[in-house]
Amino acid sequence: MAKKTPIPDSGFFILNDRYVLLDDFLPGLQDRTVELDLxxxxxxxxVALASRFPDRVVLAADVMxxxxxxxxxxxxxxxxxxxLLDNLYFLRVEARHLLSIVLPDSCLDxxxxxxxxPWPKFKHKGHRLLSSDFMAQICRVLKPGGIFHFSTDDVPYLNAASKNVETSGLFEPADPAALSxxxxxxxxxxxxxxxxxxxxTHRVWRSRKGEKES
Ligand SMILES: C[S@@+](CC[C@H](N)C(=O)[O-])C[C@H]1O[C@@H](n2cnc3c(N)ncnc32)[C@H](O)[C@@H]1O
Known part of the structure; x- marks a missing residue:
């Protein structure tokens, strides 16, 4: 376990037992199993994931x-x-920013x-994370064969998100055992x-990145 540390009020940080610059932090992810709770x-x-699997790196990201x-x-x-748990890292960051700019390619399992x-009102649909333009970013940060896990109670969002994932051609439905x-x-x-x-409802897809076109 790492020692207690104060939390910065603003800005972008990785926090564990000390503030770690991202450029120093990211190379350490290589050869580790890495999971992101976005x-x-x-x-x-x-917290449950990091406690259960101390050998994995768990990133917990939220804008708030x-x-x-x-x-x-x-x-x-x-x-x-x-x-703090040694393997649990906190990122205060906007999701699209994290996936499009901050994280390197193929870093997440x-x-x-x-x-x-769910942003249920039609006029707010653009705020939904699972929009069609987000699919390529999810695929970019997943390792080849990496798993994308999505859950919601909102049926219209589930249907719209599933359609976006599946029509992107970047993912295929995965065996639910991938989340066992x-x-x-x-x-x-x-x-x-x-x-x-x-x-x-929980849905799970596998990235098709790295598959050869037939
Ligand atoms: C409905 S809560 C769900 C929280 C948690 N996943 C759960 O199931 O209990 C959605 C969370 O996503 C965060 N959030 C919303 N939009 C975000 C964005 N664009 N980037 C990062 N976090 C975001 C909110 O601050 C909030 O904590």
């Missing part, structure tokens, strides 16, 4: 600093020595986007929807 909210998924502060506090409160804001090691982990929003009697 829009991690209060971080239940990222206040949410990340809560995740940091929660993970410290849950640890034996009050420190799995990307999880869980219960993102995390299928019991519920995020805060998923628990909320389930408590309200709603159902939450």
């Amino acid at each position: 829009g991690c909210g209060k971080g239940d998924f990222a 600093l206040g949410r990340l502060r809560k995740v940091v506090r929660k993970s410290m409160a849950g640890s034996e020595d009050g420190g 799995r990307l999880h986007i869980l219960c993102p804001d 090691d995390v299928s019991d982990i519920r995020t805060e929003f998923e628990m909320q929807w389930l408590a309200q009697g709603k159902s939450v």
Whole structure:
């Protein structure tokens, strides 16, 4: 476990036991299993994943600093020595920025986007993360054969997102077993929807990057 550290108020950072410059951090990801919880909210998924698999690198990203502060506090409160998990890193960053500019190509084994804001009003459709132009960015940061995991309670969003993923030609449906090691982990929003009697659907796709065209 790493030592407690203050959290910066603004700017872009990777946080664990100290602030790490991204240029120093990213090369260390090579040869590691790396997972990203994008829009991690209060971080239940990222914290559970990092605790369960200490050999994996888990990136928890959210645009809201206040949410990340809560995740940091929660993970410290849950640890034996009050420190952060060594393999859990926090990024305060906008999702499109992270996937289009910040992360290098082919660095992630799995990307999880869980219960993102559905933006149900037609006029807000453009705010949805799972738009067609986001598919190429997801594919870019996944390793060949990497897994994209998406969940939502919102059926129109599920249908629109699935259509975008599948018509992109960049992914194929993956065996649900690709998530068997995390299928019991519920995020805060998923628990909320389930408590309200709603159902939450999980979809999993595999990147086709690296496949030879026939
Ligand atoms: C509905 S919450 C879901 C949180 C968590 N995944 C869960 O299932 O409990 C959506 C989260 O995504 C974050 N978010 C929304 N738009 C984002 C963006 N463009 N970039 C990064 N994070 C974003 C919000 O701050 C919020 O924490």
